[in-house]
Amino acid sequence: MWRRVASLSPMISSSSPSRSLARNQAAFGLNIRESFATEISKPEEGAKSPFITFVLGGPGSGKGTQCEKIVETFGLTHLSAGDLLRREIAMHTKNGDMILNLIKDGKIVPSEVTVKLLQKELESSNSSKFLIDGFPRTEENRVAFERIVGADPDVVLFFDCPEEEMVKRVLNRNQGRVDDNITTMKKRLKIFEALNRPVIDYYKNKGKLYTINAVGTVDDIFKQVLPIFTPFEEQLKQSRHVNPKSPLVENSS
Ligand SMILES: Nc1ncnc2c1ncn2[C@@H]1O[C@H](COP(=O)(O)OP(=O)(O)O)[C@@H](O)[C@H]1O
Numbered sequence: 090m091w092r093r094v095a096s097l098s099p100m101i102s103s104s105s106p107s108r109s110l111a112r113n114q115a116a117f118g119l120n121i122r123e124s125f126a127t128e129i130s131k132p133e134e135g136a137k138s139p140f141i142t143f144v145l146g147g148p149g150s151g152k153g154t155q156c157e158k159i160v161e162t163f164g165l166t167h168l169s170a171g172d173l174l175r176r177e178i179a180m181h182t183k184n185g186d187m188i189l190n191l192i193k194d195g196k197i198v199p200s201e202v203t204v205k206l207l208q209k210e211l212e213s214s215n216s217s218k219f220l221i222d223g224f225p226r227t228e229e230n231r232v233a234f235e236r237i238v239g240a241d242p243d244v245v246l247f248f249d250c251p252e253e254e255m256v257k258r259v260l261n262r263n264q265g266r267v268d269d270n271i272t273t274m275k276k277r278l279k280i281f282e283a284l285n286r287p288v289i290d291y292y293k294n295k296g297k298l299y300t301i302n303a304v305g306t307v308d309d310i311f312k313q314v315l316p317i318f319t320p321f322e323e324q325l326k327q328s329r330h331v332n333p334k335s336p337l338v339e340n341s342s
C-alpha cells in the first residue's frame with residue numbers, strides 16, 4: 090500500500106518547498122525516515138514512489154474511453170476525478186450539493202475538495218500505478234496536488250480534439266450526466282481553454298506532455314497511446330497489480 094506517512098508528522102506539515110520535498114521523500118520511504126523516525130510510522134518495506142499518469146483533454150475528448158483501454162493493457166488503477174465528485178453527489182455528502190451546482194454550471198470544484206478525494210483513493214489503494222483522469226483542471230489544482238499529495242506525474246497525456254467533435258460526442262454520450270447539454274458544454278469549453286491550457290503548457294515545458302490526436306477510432310487513438318508507456322515498461326512490470334493479460338508481464342515459461 091502506498092501511503093503518505095508524513096501526514097502523521099506535524100513537524101513536516103508546512104507547504105514550503107523544502108518541507109514538501111521532505112514530505113515527498115517520507116511518503117516513499119526515503120531518507121527522511123531517519124530524521125523523523127519517532128514521528129513517522131514505519132512505511133511498508135520497499136515503499137516506492139507511485140507511477141502517476143495525469144490524463145488531460147477537453148470534455149468529450151475521449152479520456153475515460155482511453156483510460157479503460159490503458160487499464161486493460163497496463164493494469165494501472167483508474168481514478169477519475171469527475172467520477173469521485175459524482176460519487177459525493179450520489180452519496181449526499183456534505184459537499185454533495187456544492188459539487189452538483191458547480192458541475193451543472195461547468196465550473197471547477199475547489200482544489201482542496203478534489204485533491205482530498207484523490208488523496209484518499211491513492212492512500213487506500215494497494216496499487217502503485219495510477220491513471221488520474223480529468224485532473225488537474227487548473228494551475229491551482231496542480232499546485233494543490235503537489236502540496237497535499239506531494240507527488241509529481243511521470244506521464245501527462247493530452248487528448249487533443251477539435252471542439253466540434255467534442256460537442257458531438259458529449260451530446261451523444263447518453264450517460265444521464267447533468268453537464269451533458271449544450272449550455273453547460275459551451276461553458277466547459279471556455280473553462281477548458283482558459284484554465285486547463287496553462288496546465289497543459291506547464292507539462293509541455295517540463296517535457297512530460299504526450300499529445301495525442303484524439304480524432305479517429307478508439308483503437309487508432311489507442312495505437313498512439315501504447316508506445317508512450319514503452320519506456321516505463323520496467324517500472325510498470327514491477328507493480329503488484331498488473332493485469333495478467335498485460336503484454337508487460339514477463340512470460341514465466
Ligand atoms: N474515438 C472516438 N470516436 C467517437 N466517439 C468516441 C471516441 N472516444 C470516445 N467516444 C465517445 O465520446 C463520448 C465521450 O467520451 P469520454 O471517454 O467520456 O470522454 P471524456 O472522458 O474525455 O469526456 C462517449 O460517449 C464515448 O463513447
Ligand SMILES: O=c1ccn([C@@H]2O[C@H](COP(=O)(O)OP(=O)(O)O)[C@@H](O)[C@H]2O)c(=O)[nH]1
Nearest residue numbers: 148149170171191192195196197198223224
Ligand atoms: O478535477 C476535476 C474534475 C472534474 N471537475 C468537475 O466535474 C466535471 C466533469 O468532469 P469529468 O472529468 O467527469 O468530465 P469529462 O471531461 O470526462 O467530460 C467538470 O466539468 C467539473 O465541473 C472538477 O471540478 N475538477
Ligand SMILES: [Mg+2]
Nearest residue numbers: 152153171223
Ligand atoms: Mg471523462
